[in-house]
Structure formats: C-alpha cells, structure tokens
Amino acid sequence: MIIPKIYLIGSGNVAWHLAHALIKHSLPLKGIWSRNNLTALELSNSVNVPLLSKNDLPKLQGVFFLCVSDKAIPEIADFLSSKILIHCAGSVPLSVLTAYTNNCGVFYPLQTFSKYRNLTFSDIPILIESSNKEIEKLLISLCHNLSCKNYFYTSEQRLKIHIAAVFANNFSNFMFTLAHYYLIYNHIDTDILKPLIKETFDKINSRLPIECQTGPAIRNDILTIEKHLSALKDTPDLKKFYSFVTESIYLFYRNNEKNTKF
C-alpha cells in the first residue's frame, strides 16, 4: 500500500519521536503544525520538514496525526473534519473522532516518551483502532513500514492498558524517585541503589512481578515497618506514603491468597 502524505499536528514528546521515526523510515511526512511555535520550529528543523501555519491545513490532502493533548483533540477534529484523522492517545476513545469524520483511527504507541531519549521506535507496541477497513489497512501498513508490531484493541481495552502503563511506568518511576530523594535528603550517594534496581528489573524479566515481591510489607514484619516509620518522622509525607503502600502490599497479597479482588 502506498502511504499518503502525512501531516503532524503537535510538537510534544510523542510528536517528536513519531516525526523522527517517520523520517528515519522514509515515510512521507510533509509538514508539521503546532500551537506552540517554538517547539514546532525546533521539531521542524530537527527533521527538516516544513513548518505549516494553521491556515494551510484545510487545503492539504493526506493523513493528519493528532499528537496533541487529549482535550485539544475534539477542537482539531472539528477544524479538520474533512480529513483522515488519527489520534495517538491512550485514554481517548475513537468515538471522539468519529463524531467529526468517518475516516479516522487511533495509533497509540505504548511507551514513555521524553525528547532527550534515543528510542528505538520499532520496539514500541502500537495499539490501533479504525473507523473502517481502509484506515485499518493504512495503519497496519504504517506500523509495517515503521517495523512496529501492531495490536488491535478497542477504545475500552486501550484505556485499561493505559491505566496499567501508569502503574508500570509512572508509579514505578515515582518509587525510584522517592528512594533517591530520601537518600539525597540524608546525604547518601544514590549510586549504592544501582545493583538493587538492576536486579529488580532482571527479576521481572524471568518471573511474574507478583512472585518477586520481598521485603517487610509482604512478610508483615511489623518490627521493621515500625523502625522505618519511626525513622521517617522528619519527612511526614514520605512516612504517610510508606505506610499506605505497605498496607496496600499486605492487603493485596492477603486478598490474593483468598482469591478476592484488590
């Protein structure tokens, strides 16, 4: 299938990585527009693709990738309702686009994106959904051209996968942040945690994380937990956080033993 001209709306982290991946794989990215002039210019320069003005957009023919904030999607969809529109959001249903156009789809790359990272885009699972078979073919072909694996999930399933991703990335990263924060607060070199963090990841590569849990919470080791809470008295928010997560771990595994949900 010949990929039509591609236009990118947005210049945030997802737009950045998608633009670079399209160019790397010689796909016809023909223009970029974003409300943020500065980051749009930076992205346009970085991939050597024309920077568009908003007034240009209605005249162009092709596929429009909306890599914008969730709440900006309906407004852009309304403005470009005669076009092929693809959004890239985990928690926005396809119906937000079908309200404006019959030719639309979702192309959701399940990954955490930061501009400064060199990501291998082809490692990223792409969750696709489409309003018709033509768009489905287009999205499959795009994934194929990007060397990405595509997955068919409904809007409802995609929302759930996004929630799981929040736990797996955002929340886990916050735990590493708090570990670092607490050591820095106590003037201790954070490098000492590196082998532990490496093993944390290596372990769940070969076993389910539910089988990898160790530490005072799962042992219900009240003596150690009390010592930790007492040591955390100077950082009351961190203490409250420790307490809440510890109780949750205990409750989760107790429920799991009884086969009741969490």
Place this chain on the structure above:
Amino acid sequence: MIIPKIYLIGSGNVAWHLAHALIKHSLPLKGIWSRNNLTALELSNSVNVPLLSKNDLPKLQGVFFLCVSDKAIPEIADFLSSKILIHCAGSVPLSVLTAYTNNCGVFYPLQTFSKYRNLTFSDIPILIESSNKEIEKLLISLCHNLSCKNYFYTSEQRLKIHIAAVFANNFSNFMFTLAHYYLIYNHIDTDILKPLIKETFDKINSRLPIECQTGPAIRNDILTIEKHLSALKDTPDLKKFYSFVTESIYLFYRNNEKNTKF
C-alpha cells in the same frame, strides 16, 4: 588475612546466596544450622557443607554469620555470646550484638534475594560496620575475597538505606505487580508492557528518576485521571491506590518546585 572458619546460622534467601558465594570463592564455610530443618538440609546439600545441630554450635571456633530474621538475632547472640558474631540485616543496629559480645559486626548485602535467582554476588554492595578494628579487617577481607565492594555506614545510615531500598525494590515491584494484575483481571496479555518496563529502567540508567517522570499525575491532567478512576470503579482498592499515588506525585513535584520537603 587468613579468613577463619565460617559458620552460617539460617537457611533463608540471604543465607542461601551467601553460602553459595562463600563456596564459589573457596572461603571456609564449615557448617550450617537453622531452626528450619528442611531448608537447612536443602542448603547444606546444595553447597555440600555439614549440617550442624544447635548443640554443636557453642563448641565451634570461628565467625558466625547470623542470616536469621531480625527478631531472632538477640536470642542467637545470647546463645553464642563468646563467638565472633556478624549479622546481615539492614534495619538492625550493631548495638543489638554489642549487647552480647565485643567481637561483632554487620555485613549487609544491599540486594533483593530470592532462592531461585542466579545472582552475581560480587555485584552486590556490602554495607559493613564493626565493633573493633580486627572485625573491620575481617569484613573488608571477606568482601575482597568475594570480589564485593564494601561501604562503611553507621547503623543509622544503614536503616535509611534499607528504607530507600524498600522504595526502590519492594514498592516499585508492587507497581509492576498491580499493572500485571489489572491486565490479567481484564484478560489482556501482560507482554504488551515489556517494552515500556524496559524503557522505564533504561531511562533511569542515564538520568535521575526525578527527571524521568511522565504521565497524567505530573501533568495534573485531571481529564485523564478522572477517566482512569472511573474505569477503576470495579476494583475499589486499586482505585484508591491509583488516587493516592497520583495525588502524592502531584504533591511531591509541587513541593519540589517550591523547594519544600515531602
């Protein structure tokens, strides 16, 4: 320095890995005793080191490694008070041993231990503390023989490092567990998270985790957070957990901007 005969008390995860590391590095592990006959026998067979009875212990001369639960340490220390005693616990101060003997120390391997894992013991930072210079020399020499890096931290600092380790391993692993649990609960293949989890880890290898945070909580993206909370209504404990961690992330970064503690 010639390493004296080593005896191991305990047969849990730490004892298991320490015993294997000592044998691998040709160190003189001469006997194992544990209250748990079954796991003691298993460990003794696995490293081909004699299984001792409790009555044997007082007659033996050497270094005793107490790889037992925190609350069992004082009882064993009382029973073996004439010996060189080393405990391996993060949150137990050295003073718990000095109450019974002048020749004691701490050898705390900062790692998460599970029996089934093949760990490279020499990658593990060992936090040591000692009651006198002779014991210090012994512990340094042991670390050297095991090809481990040793670190000098006080009991108070070690407790804090143990707390940071709880965040970095126990709590982060629980986030991965919840992500998996939620996908399994919704009949979605958990493998889809693998590239995201890999990138989570790769990111914090090159940047501080505080710089790697993405997602709805740090953006204070109320629209997405509300969608997630609504989708989580069938799993109320998970919903409560999502809500608490999301608020904590928001609060942590707001405090951080204002330079106030968490």
